[in-house]
């Protein structure tokens with residue numbers, strides 16, 4: 205299920221502004237990779253170029269090569285929707301569909317894929333909600349609006365919605381930044397479980413979180429404002445946090461910079 | 463009362479006193495006043511209408527609600543709202559059926575498909591269309607649109623004449639179809655620009671949520687833009703309906719002014735409460751005016767019912783907003 209991501213020379217622009225410059229890295233299947241770095245260094249931009257969400261913004265484009273199990277996802281005749289179905293994404297702010305019930309939120313992606321039939325949808329919804337550790341909290345109120353849940357529950361609802369379509373890769377952009385410590389722990393636990401099935405890439409500003417959940421860590425940085433972000437160091441999380449090769453990485457993780 | 467509110471209380475002193483005549487209070491009075499004024503105006507209008515209508519209704523020789531024709535001359539005092547009310551609702555409904563899909567399509571095109579420049583220009587043109595006075599639409603419909611609609615009617619009659627809507631054997635021309643088309647063009651700008659506004663307000667986060675699930679653009683619109691905009695669409699359609707129901711002069715010029723209840727859209731005919739008022743008001747005596755005002759009351763009631771129904775629809779889904 206899980207797939208390997210290989211980026212080589214990925215450069216992303218917002219109009220004329222170059223936000224990341226030539227990022228190359230290989231992300232192993234069934235692992236958790238953390239992207240860390242100071243604000244504005246292009247973590248979100250890189251993450252969004254992995255599932256081709258970057259190009260959704262007007263004027264935004266990506267250069268370079270990005271393959272998933274050796275398939276170039278930016279090739280001309282590739283179906284973008286298929287790419288995004290294979291690579292799910294969880295956003296920084298929980299964004300359930302406000303007009304939909306909890307149930308409809310979870311199965312929204314399946315319905316888009318043409319899955320019909322009450323039984324199939326119900327089964328998939330329960331499976332996804334259990335997978336997101338939310339089933340017990342919402343099983344009696346599936347018909348209620350998704351917006352009525354707490355922030356942490358909404359975020360887990362969004363995770364359920366993402367895993368309901370059984371993607372192979374899950375991208376998470378600061379999924380816990382709007383959440384309290386308990387919800388954060390719940391989601392971190394969840395990430396460790398999801399790792400068995402999916403390749404996970406997570407952006408986080410929280411060093412402890414990166415250290416707790418990830419196998420590999422990539423440190424991004426910028427020289428100064430207006431410069432593009434670059435990948436500075438990419439290694440096992442253990443190594444990055446105990447014995448980084450780069451001075452900049454060390455400064456950042458020890459809090460002397462950024 | 464004032465000095466104690468501005469000076470800082472010494473440590474341990476009492477808290478500052480509540481300001482009794484601050485901006486807050488004045489604002490509350492102003493808003494309450496404005497709200498009350500609306501009520502007063504509505505009651506005043508209703509009282510006026512009822513007072514004028516009652517004498518005419520009392521002298522009416524036919525049942526006001528079931529009689530179809532409208533005679534208010536000194537000799538013949540019989541009038542009824544049935545055909546007029548039917549014609550009003552029919553022409554407004556057809557107009558909306560024609561206008562809403564087109565308006566929503568244009569609105570979506572402007573908000574989600576067109577490049578920025580085209581979208582601004584086109585949006586401006588549409589707002590301009592909303593500013594065209596209805597007499598202009600009326601004249602244009604009567605003088606220029608009538609022939610194409612005649613041809614269209616003949617065509618519909620020939621190929622779909624088995625449908626009661628397009629049946630009959632003429633003459634065609636100043637028909638419900640013509641009136642409804644003119645009405646549709648008139649309500650199009652309101653519905654378009656309001657729904658465009660609503661569509662553009664869809665939170666980016668919701669649109670991205672759909673796209674990230676692998677939705678195509680149209681699927682994204684269906685899962686996030688349209689549901690989010692639903693109450694706004696309903697409000698826009700209602701405003702359009704309100705205008706269509708109340709439209710006077712354009713319909714007076716394009717409908718065939720008959721007093722029958724018929725679903726036939728293509729044959730010369732059709733009428734509406736407001737058009738009838740416009741046609742008859744000039745030559746009406748006191749009695750005739752009273753009768754027309756009574757019809758105005760019915761129109762008022764229809765509009766009210768439509769509005770309340772729509773509000774109920776919006777309200778029922780409020781939990782999901």
Ligand SMILES: Nc1ncnc2c1ncn2[C@@H]1O[C@H](COP(=O)(O)OP(=O)(O)OP(=O)(O)O)[C@@H](O)[C@H]1O
Pocket residue numbers: 218221223241242243244245246247248249250261430433
């Ligand atoms: N929609 C946009 N339009 C133009 N420039 C943008 C846009 N989004 C981001 N940028 C710019 O691209 C650069 C990288 O932004 P990005 O959001 O990827 O940073 P980040 O590392 O995720 O930061 P943070 O930690 O604050 O989320 C920044 O200089 C930012 O100003």
Ligand SMILES: [Mg+2]
Pocket residue numbers: 247248249377407
């Ligand atoms: Mg970011």
